[in-house]
Amino acid sequence: ETSAKKIALSNNYAGNSWRQAMLTSWGKVTGEAVKTGVVAAADAFTTAENQATEQAAQIQNMILQGYDAIVLNAASPTALNGAVKEACDAGITVVSFDGIVTEPCAWRIAVDFKEMGRSQVEYLSKKLPDGGNLLEIRGLAGVFVDDEISAGIHEGVKQFPQFKIVGSVHGDWAQDVAQKAVAGILPSLPDIVGVVTQGGDGYGAAQAIAATDRKMPIIVMGNREDELKWWKQQKDAKGYETMSVSIAPGVSTLAFWVAQQILDGKEVKKDLVVPFLRIDQDNLETNLANTQAGGVANVEYTQEDAVKVIESAK
Amino acid sequence: MNDVLKAVIAVDGAKISFGAVRALDGVTLHVMPGECVGLVGHNGAGKSTIVSVINGGLTPHEGSVASDGERLERYGINVARARGVRCVFQELSLCPNLSIVENARIMHRDLGGFGWRKRAAQIIGKSLDTVFPGHGIDSTRTVGDLSIAERQMVEIAMAFSDAGVPPRLVILDEPTSSLDASLARQMLDHVRRFVGAGGSVIFISHILHEILETSDRIVVMKDGRVVAERPAHDFDHHGVVEAMGTVAKDETGQRSAREQSTAPLVLSHQAAGLSFMARKGEIIGLAGLAGHGQTELLLALHASQAGNWLPERDPLVTFVAGDRRLNGVFELWSILRNFSIASLGDLSRRGLILPGKEATKGADWKRRIEIRTPDMDNRILSLSGGNQQKVLFARALATRAPIVLMDDPMRGVDIGTKQEVYAIIREEAAHGRTFIWYSTEMDEVSLCDRVYVFREGRIAAELAGDAVNETNIIAASFEGVAA
Amino acid sequence: MTFRLSSDAMRLAIPALSLTLLLAAVFWLQPRAMSYVGLNLLFNLAVPIALATIAQMLVMAVNDLDLSMGTFVSFIACVTATFLRDAPVTGVLILAGAIVTYAALGIVIHLRNLPSIVVTLGMSFVWGGLAVLLLPSPGGQAPDWVRWLMTVRPPLAPMAIVASIVIAAVAHLVIMRSSLGVLIRGIGGNQRSVERAGWSIVRARATAYGLAGFFAVLAGIALVGLTTAADANIALRYTLLSIAGVILGGGEFIGGRVSPIGAVIGALTLTLAGSFLSFLRISPDWQIGAQGAILIIVLALRLMLNRLEKREKRR
């Protein structure tokens, strides 16, 4: 029974399509939940700039506002620990997802980012048994997710030594930044057979490479609609093959249901894992059809999904 | 030779050049204890530069500086200050963001330690009381809130103040330029007292009667050289002017009273007190004690006529600034650009500047008003203070605006140039231009057709025709105060 | 009125009034904030911002601007969460080195007559790079004494308030009352005349920058004390926040017109403005825009009070 409980979403960034999709999913699912009386309120809060300090202040305000649970996509896994601890001390349930926090009193719905990176190289090793040179596009320097995925990729390269990373640029998870960075390094690179990415940067890389007379390498995509559409075109035109992997923005709704279950008194393990969302050559069309134009491939979760995830973690 | 041994400061054969400009070309100047040396010369003669040498701010490229008979090899600001050399600079040099007390702290390096505020307040307060009795300036006030005259008073008092090292030589570079007659009188009296007590003063001014009555000895400079040096009583007004190399036409009081009351009205303004109006071709004086609302009226007149949003094809007013650092010169620009900025409309076609026309007009005015520079493309800051002021004058006169507002524009302009400018003003007025002229100098006010006298921010009296004279103006300025 | 407000006092009255009004609005929206714990939650993150604002103010006092404040505080936070905890001696040495670097920047900027904006822009990359090298991914841990300092519960008023008052008082003493402060502000007001009075401008500027570095170091340490851990991007926003804080507090970009107490109040106002917004519950689309709106409102308030004050003065 959680009909009197209030849940808040603390989001640190709204400046890209993934975050926007996440907010939309949250709005859709929680709106329904509030209407049917499952919870009393589920308000979303976003900070203006992607800054841990601002988000910490936001969490402190939520404590003052008397929310029962805070669902959190954190700007930093550690820098919010102070505020999270204060929330826990005030008796508030804190569930972090995507950008998780390390503070032990909070719950974590984590994606195995390392595996996400490693699996890209594994995929390439199947397509290109002979190996070759790779270009790595990283995210924003100094951010946890960037470090994790990159570590996974390098692990993968160690595992499949036929590959060699010959260049690495920071694309800040943005198509235009990635495009610029790739265009700058490309002229000086030897032939590359694959581009390993972190999501949100594949299309930019494809554009930059298309502007030269190089052969299009296998670019691992990140589930954005424009990436999928480009892939589909290339597939239809010349049978281009690749894969696409990212975390689904709808994971915010899973976090919502987990928080609701905890408020309901369910016993829930502190660490839960959600699979990342992977699109392959054969299910490209269906996924593309399900993705909003200009958006991100998405999955929204229901209460039952949450219960299942909680059960399986036990 | 005995001279050098006794001199507080003796500069010998100092030469300084800025690029191609020879600011000092072998100047020798000895200042004895207990004398006031008057230093005169045309704009750009090198007066401020020799001041900088004595004050330690500039090291001469050739020549030497000695003090008390001892040749000082490593002369600098701190050596000069330790020997009691103090300076009031031509441009105001207090920190506007600090209070008077805090400025005193800056000026006196060794005032520090616990409780310095109290000591500084005492020192500056005492000095102000001595130099300007009845000044009414509270030393905790921020300098930026003071009027320009008050700032100058503080600066003068600061130079005469004693915080450990007593002042022995005080250099006053045009200290009275923003003071009205009564304050200037107080200062000059103090200079005599100071000299009488054994101190030395170097006094620079373009107002010759001040120099003549205050100095013991007068040094005349011209083009970086000393051209005459005699005891003051050997000079008269005419002699000084002649020594400066200006052909003087003694024109003061030559004003022919013109009757203008029938000319069409071009501007009227309801200020506090009597209402203000100006007719075509009039020269209108704004008089009264400094800082009593004259500048404010000029600013208000300008603001009410000048458009801030749209460019005006035929602006009604143009302005000659008195405080040239603040609202006069554009420091990064050449002399030519500084000159032409207000008349670009006439020097352009469809918004495009015509460089040829601009240069011709610049050269024209350079000749007309004798701006001392080899090249109008030199930077404005390479000009001496008075020459910068001339550029501002030329800027305003070169426009077509029928009304010229002048905010004490002759500050620091030498006497020869003044005479020329007076002539130009009269000529332009005869052609129908109106001049509204705030001045702190009685001579200039007497040149006007009609005078408004200000007191405490209000227009207290209007004098016209023959009623425009010193007695009437002073009476109107103090009316009610004495009572 | 015979009583005349000095321009320094005026500079202060306006920010103080806007803070009071904003605080009243917050209390009205969220009465729970009106308590010991509530005030602490509202204001504790303002403490490092206030320190950074004081640092920025010192640089602005000599007519310069520091665009590297955010990355510098981030770097200090990284040092605090790693070296200062694990190897205090090395940590202290690094912090001292950082302060010396700041002073050196002041010297270079003065001697070579460089625009401070460009030099500090360049330095912002350097500090950011150093921070990334130190902590490639977020982590580290606050030294226990720092954590204790930032979470201690003094009697009467919460830590955030006490700290703000102490910072304001110390900064006021140093910048407004001491000879050194007069010298620093004098450089902002009229460098030439300070030079003519025989002071060494280089030394004074180096001191101003060094002091700024010192306050920024304190900001970094305080920040880690609150967050318990650091990351390389933790305080990027402090650059703009600190500038905005100085301005809100009545400071000006040039002319050496600054007010330390005002700056602290400005930092508190900025923090409070954020809270005020989240209490309003605006749609997520417009939450960012509302931050802009609130800035505008606070400044409009400032203008209104300014006008009132002027009218008062004229009378």
Add this chain to the structure above:
Amino acid sequence: MILLLRPFSKPWIWSWLAAFIVWFLTIMVTLGASTLGLSQAALTFAAFSVIVGIGQMFVITLGPGNIDLSVPATMTLAGTVALKLMNVENGMILPGFLVVILIGLVVGLCNYALIKALRIPPIIATLSISFIVQSAAIWTNRGLRIKPPSMLAEFTTSNTLGAPNVAIVAFLISILAWFLLEKTIYGRWISAIGQSMPAARMAGIPVDGTRFVTYLFCAVLASVAGFLLACFSGGAALNMGSEYLLMSIAVVVIGGTAVAGGDSNVPGIWGASLFMFLVVSMLNTYGLGAGIRLIMTGLIIISVIMLAGGRRPGMR
């Protein structure tokens, strides 16, 4: 000899020199094989910084404290709205472009209205406006990436006679800016205002009008840059302008424009924009990690300004 040394007194020469050295070091890695590719890429990406940089330069010329922080948000809003309006149809290009100009004008108007009405430093006013503009961009279509019309996509990504089209556009805008600054009354006016606002007022310059037009100009250029960038990179993203905040300021100051206002220069913007792109490419090419890369970028910026700096007093 004197003739040879003369260019070194021009403030823009240093940014060009730096750009050339970095360019040379980068192509040397491949012994020159990458010359064409790198040069074209550099011209392409420098073009965007040049366009926003020129607008920013005009504003910075207005004097201390004048800076437009709303550039990134304006770029985002213009890209988002225009691409949404055109909706991949070639026929809608003209209305799309008009909307871009309109957005620039409105943002510029808001910026100056705030500066004027509230008498606040432009840095704060434009920051506040940028938040609102960013919100408007989010609100219009929540960050969905809509593709540009094919003609525009084609135009922005292709070359004419070996020169990237966007670079040509930027070049034309630079010529216009240079002309405005050097030859027209308007150019004199902004330079005068930058040196001393009271003096400009007393010289009869319509100060408010001039500043207003300058803020409009800056916002319109930002808007156009955002539009071109969105077309070039295949859709507008909500964060696409963020890079250009520091970038627009950096290219202005590295290019030799006086930060204290009153003195601007257009060629320097090109040198600095090329330099900012090339330096990242060079460090990427040499395979340096992000930390080292950032440090090097910073040190290089400082060295450039050290070499070029100290030209004239009062630059600060």
